[in-house]
Amino acid sequence: MSVAEFYHGKRVVITGGVGFIGSNLALRLVDLGAEVMLIDSMLPAYGATLENIAPVRDRVQLNFSDVRDSHSLSYLVQEREVIFSLAGQISHSESMRDPMTDLEINCRSQLSLLECCRHNNPNVRVVFASTRQLYGRPRYLPVDEKHPLEPVDVNGINNLAAEMYYTLYHQVYGIPTVSLRLTNTYGPRMEVRNDKKGFSGIFIRNALEGKKIRIFGSGEQRRDFNFVDDVVEALLLAGAAPELDGEVFNLGHPTPRSLLEFVQALRQSIPVEYELVPFPAEAQAIDIGDYYGDFQKFHKASGWSPRVDLEQGLARTVEYYRAHGWPGS
């Protein structure tokens, strides 16, 4: 069955549905004819803005609530067929400044969501947006799923625990869960206000505002960048394929790029100036150096590969923000 057929008429819920990836997924699911509910706490600085879902605002059910609120969650998961668990605190530096909040959202709420499913809807398929952050500093490249799990910040540890809950609840209770370890995702609706959500959003905002981009270190650190439409496709595939149940998969891109190359690619769409500056101590302590993932396991299981290259993806991102403006613009 194709993804389009699978989701047509499906009752789907997305936690963090008004945020960056959640809203892109929502738009696509509405397009496929799914019955979509979005759960979002609208926490300031977490990336949600109603502008993100403007094109589908009247075709989704929007439920403002926080995944930390397990009583609401118990009702929200009922009668749903697929849950995309995307709500999260994603800033690494913020997880060090306020680790207890990171734990509540990334660790406790995930276990709580699974408990809600176990008690109220044990057959619902659940796709968890995990992160490459749980590998820590790569011991080899590209990083595959067998790589040791050695997270270097609180965010990585909490996501690791969360991912393990998802796998466990499949093993012990048979709840159909699957986790995708996302890497650097970028694209329209990404958080560009907040300095704590990774460099790509900041770089793009600075370019849009004609400000100089500051690159920490030599700029030679490599990353694999996934355009959000490719990530949405991966999430849809994961949610539609029972043969992936209980598994964990890397996403990734076949062409890793350095930060300098990222800036060069961005320059094809918009004028960019940059400077190299030394790493601030705080960022250095939790930096992971080069990272790029091996996504062959997911490719073999689902046929997925990224379709959008960095130049195209950045062009579409810049186009989006030029058309819609950006928060603060």
Next chain:
Amino acid sequence: MSVAEFYHGKRVVITGGVGFIGSNLALRLVDLGAEVMLIDSMLPAYGATLENIAPVRDRVQLNFSDVRDSHSLSYLVQEREVIFSLAGQISHSESMRDPMTDLEINCRSQLSLLECCRHNNPNVRVVFASTRQLYGRPRYLPVDEKHPLEPVDVNGINNLAAEMYYTLYHQVYGIPTVSLRLTNTYGPRMEVRNDKKGFSGIFIRNALEGKKIRIFGSGEQRRDFNFVDDVVEALLLAGAAPELDGEVFNLGHPTPRSLLEFVQALRQSIPVEYELVPFPAEAQAIDIGDYYGDFQKFHKASGWSPRVDLEQGLARTVEYYRAHGWPGS
């Protein structure tokens, strides 16, 4: 410096200090001339009983409080030189029945303790009692510290996250932490009331009460058993050796024994009858099969090896309960 010299006059705090291992550690530390504070929530069925610390009751400072209470904890860690973090929910089956409580105690409270140290006493040495449970089902034996971490229950996942917080707070903030992965610990003051704290306590209680011991499965599952005095010695060594900071070590025993052999060893001290019964489904789902650990890393780093064999240890355990009675006796 010897352990005895190191702890003489040291200001030490033990969380879970009235429980099984905590109380044995407390007795030894008082004996070494340390200034000992015990923190315990006295949660029913968690193993704490004042009988455990009767011999030193007037030579320790006893603070009744729960590690989930971070405001109290902030004060309790101040001016201490060594913290033994032993408070925990240790029942695997209970962690599946009530996973949120397991998370609060084993995961959230550990992060909270570290935050208290970071803000109020960043030079305090912290020894964390971790568990072999975070390895899951062994892929090879004996299990060393490089073995993949694949916990098979919520308790194992939460302990894994906790241990990673300890290592991280050393790496990022320089707090001197060290984790020991305990295996099956037994001895005087162990919890013998509660069916959920592992089989050794239940076996010993049944023997004391003249009841038949029920062994799940074939009885051939092997484990490594550490007598509590050996575990106390390991904790003391870990707390006294700055060169172990930031590290994680297995405990273990050079002679693993099957459950049937455990019963044979127990029979040398007390008459025992037993029967083999099939695994209940709940226990089977989270059973890890054979487990024994390689403790060479800790042996090389600290000189530690277990001194007490199973026959001696069980004899001393039975002797203790015969002299003191046991809860419910």
